[in-house]
Amino acid sequence: MGKTRLRLVIGSGVKARMKILVLNAGSSSQKSCLYQIDEELPDNPASPLWEAKVDWTQHQGMAEIKVKTSEGTVLEEELQTNNRPEVISHMLDTLTQGKTQVIDEYAAINVVGHRVVHGGQGYREPTVIKPEVKDAILRLAIFAPAHNPANLEGIEATQQLLPNVPQVAVFDTAFHSQIPLRAAVYPGPYEWFEQGIRRYGFHGINHQYCAQRTAQLLNKDLASLRLITCHLGNGCSLAAIQDGKSIDTTMGFTPLEGLMMGTRSGSVDPGILIYLLREQEMDADKLDQILNRASGLKGISGLSGDMRQIKSEIDQGNQRAQLAFDMFVHSLCRNIGAMLATLGGLDALIFTGGIGENSAALRAAACKQFEFLGLKLDLDKNAQSPVDQEITTSDSAVRVLILQAQEDWVIAKECWKLSRETDFRQSS
Numbered sequence: 487m488g489k490t491r492l493r494l495v496i497g498s499g500v501k502a503r504m505k506i507l508v509l510n511a512g513s514s515s516q517k518s519c520l521y522q523i524d525e526e527l528p529d530n531p532a533s534p535l536w537e538a539k540v541d542w543t544q545h546q547g548m549a550e551i552k553v554k555t556s557e558g559t560v561l562e563e564e565l566q567t568n569n570r571p572e573v574i575s576h577m578l579d580t581l582t583q584g585k586t587q588v589i590d591e592y593a594a595i596n597v598v599g600h601r602v603v604h605g606g607q608g609y610r611e612p613t614v615i616k617p618e619v620k621d622a623i624l625r626l627a628i629f630a631p632a633h634n635p636a637n638l639e640g641i642e643a644t645q646q647l648l649p650n651v652p653q654v655a656v657f658d659t660a661f662h663s664q665i666p667l668r669a670a671v672y673p674g675p676y677e678w679f680e681q682g683i684r685r686y687g688f689h690g691i692n693h694q695y696c697a698q699r700t701a702q703l704l705n706k707d708l709a710s711l712r713l714i715t716c717h718l719g720n721g722c723s724l725a726a727i728q729d730g731k732s733i734d735t736t737m738g739f740t741p742l743e744g745l746m747m748g749t750r751s752g753s754v755d756p757g758i759l760i761y762l763l764r765e766q767e768m769d770a771d772k773l774d775q776i777l778n779r780a781s782g783l784k785g786i787s788g789l790s791g792d793m794r795q796i797k798s799e800i801d802q803g804n805q806r807a808q809l810a811f812d813m814f815v816h817s818l819c820r821n822i823g824a825m826l827a828t829l830g831g832l833d834a835l836i837f838t839g840g841i842g843e844n845s846a847a848l849r850a851a852a853c854k855q856f857e858f859l860g861l862k863l864d865l866d867k868n869a870q871s872p873v874d875q876e877i878t879t880s881d882s883a884v885r886v887l888i889l890q891a892q893e894d895w896v897i898a899k900e901c902w903k904l905s906r907e908t909d910f911r912q913s914s
């Protein structure tokens with residue numbers, strides 16, 4: 487069979503209106519959105535026509551599915567399975583069927599965008615998925631075992647359902663790929679670096695978006711800003727951004743380094759791991775489980791990695807929940823301090839992600855430590871957690887903003903842009 491050229495100048499209408507499906511796979515979640523973008527990209531993030539979220543964290547072996555349309559229709563279901571491709575196919579059926587139907591057939595979708603967590607050093611730009619891209623995602627799964635295989639399952643499930651639709655990978659490591667070597671190389675033997683053991687950094691899609699959105703909202707040239715973006719969700723990371731580029735970030739070779747997180751420890755003395763391996767007969771799997779799933783807010787509180795639950799327990803007087811919160815703030819501040827030193831100054835501090843966007847107490851506690859910079863939080867504004875707004879006073883020397891994380895929208899935009907620049911080619 488020869489090659490067929492699939493041009494993404496769609497339909498015969500006067501306006502090229504695109505429908506873009508986005509898949510965003512987490513280790514125990516799967517999100518998906520359908521966006522429509524018309525001839526021009528809007529200045530502000532668009533709302534999806536349809537969005538779905540699958541959550542495997544609530545009950546063992548059960549997938550909880552929630553689907554919402556822009557009209558407000560909601561569908562909630564539970565499926566008894568851990569099988570991601572099966573769940574994806576079920577989730578996507580709700581696009582074309584039942585009360586959450588928003589399109590007549592899959593063929594109405596012009597392109598599918600996937601968030602891929604690890605792109606290694608080779609993938610620094612959004613990329614049309616061809617067999618060699620899938621091979622690379624699989625190869626890089628040794629560096630991101632909780633994410634890359636899930637991303638690949640999403641790609642394969644959608645390729646089966648939509649065999650003729652171009653698919654695009656947008657990499658979470660890409661934004662950090664130009665971090666200077668002095669920040670990227672670990673001070674172990676140099677051979678580590680030669681073997682690919684280096685800082686990759688993650689959450690890049692959102693860190694980059696936050697930098698661009700900050701420049702837009704402050705009406706400044708991005709190249710003139712020194713920014714620290716604080717992505718605080720279930721996973722947490724900071725990026726130091728200068729001239730629109732990431733020059734340092736707290737996550738490293740894996741998404742385990744850096745800040746204390748919901749269930750991940752963040753950085754701990756590596757000597758602890760040697761001690762546990764030697765003295766408590768632990769193995770790699772057990773360490774992995776402890777450091778990724780039984781540490782952080784959950785490990786310290788003994789309750790949960792969910793900040794809402796930590797806050798409500800603090801209100802009941804729970805001391806360990808209070809300690810977990812205080813440690814989280816401490817870890818955040820000492821790492822902001824590190825990013826600050828890398829940047830040599832700061833124009834704006836950005837809070838994003840579920841905790842960053844919603845926890846006024848956390849933002850207030852963190853900002854207090856940086857009052858010495860002339861940072862003045864507007865406590866009333868902060869208490870309201872306003873979306874995509876500044877929360878500092880007009881005389882503050884450092885601006886502080888809350889930005890809603892918009893990974894899915896960024897992926898949709900990247901697909902749209904790529905479709906303008908490239909002819910998507912596929913084997914047939």
Ligand code: ADP
Pocket residue numbers: 512718719720721748791792793794795839840841844845891
């Ligand atoms: P993910 O990294 O999986 O995308 P999110 O960005 O949704 O996760 O962030 C999840 C975190 O946000 C959880 O710790 C949750 O408790 C926290 N969160 C969500 N809403 C609030 C809130 N109103 N107050 C404090 N924390 C919140």
